[in-house]
Amino acid sequence: MRLLGSNGQYSRYPLAYFLQTMERLGLHRLDFIPQVPHFFCGYRDHADPRPLQTALREAGMQVSALTPPSYRCSLTAPAGEQREATRSYYKSCIRLAAELSCDRMVLGAAGACWDIPAQDLTENAAAMLTDLCKTAETEGVQLLLAPVMGGDTPLIAEAPVLNTAAELEDMLRRVDSPALGVCLDTNSMSAANDTIPDWMTRFSGRIGLVRLCDGNRHGWRAWGDGVLPMDIYLHQLRQSGYDGDVSLYLPGERYIETPSYPDEVTMRAWKEAAV
Secondary structure: OEEEEEOHHHOOOOHHHHHHHHHHHOOOEEEEOOOOOOOOEOOOOEOOOHHHHHHHHHHOOEEEEEOOOOOOOOOOOOOOHHHHHHHHHHHHHHHHHHHOOOOEEEEOOOOOOOOOOHHHHHHHHHHHHHHHHHHHHHHOOEEEEOOOOOOOOOOOOOOOOOOOHHHHHHHHHHHOOOOEEEEEEHHHHHHOOOOHHHHHHHOOOOEEEEEOOEEEOOEEEOOOOOOOOHHHHHHHHHHHOOOOEEEOOOOOOOOOOOOOHHHHHHHHHHHHHHO
16 A cells, blocks of 8 residues: 555645655655645636646656545536536546546535435436546546545535445446546545445445545544544555555645644554554
C-alpha cells in the first residue's frame, strides 16, 4: 500500500507551502483537491493547468487521485440549473484529471435535497453517473464513488442516500460501467455500520482508493483523535490483500492551524504498525 498526501487541510496556505511540506514528509503522490488558492475549477471550465503542472513537476509530485469539492453541485440533483451545473462541473474536473495525467477522480452524493424521495435521488444519481462515466471512459479516468454521511450524523449530514456499502453496490449495478469504482472512507464506513471485510467482499477489485481516517459522528479526525479502531482497520486492510493507494485526505478545516499534524501522526502510526 502507498500513502498519498492531500492538500485538503491546507486550504488556507499557498500551494508552495503544501508542496514543501509533502516533500519534507516524503510524500510524492497526491490525492489533490482542486480548491483555491491551489487551483480553480468552476462550473463551466477550469483554470489553465500549466502553472500547476509546472509546480508539481518541479516538486517531484504526481497527482494520483483528484477529489473535486462538491460545492453546491450534487449527483442527485433533479432536472434544472443545479443538475446541469453539476454535469458541467464534473466533466470539467474529469478533463482536468486527464490533463494532470491522473487516472482516478473521487466524487459522492453530497449536496442532496432532503425533501426529494430517496428513490428519486438514487435514480437521478444513476443517470448522472452513467453520463459522467462516458466522459471518463473517453478521457481514461476512473470515477470512484465515495460514501457520504447520512441523517444519523446530523452535524455533518451530506445526503440521505449513497451512505452505505449496500447502496454503493446497488449504484454500481445500475450504472454498469467499467469507469465506475468506489473509494472507501473509514469514517463514513463506520457511521454506516459497515466493515472493511464487508467492503472487500462486496467490491473486490473495484476499490480504487482508501481514505484511512479517524473520526466520529461529528466529523473526520487525525489518527488517534477520534473513536475508531485505526490499528484494527489497518490490520484488516493488510489482511485483505489490498495493495492500492491510501489517502491522507481529511475533509473539513479542523486542523487549519497545524495542517501537517494529521499527516505526521498517521505516518508515525503507519510505520509503527509495520514493525
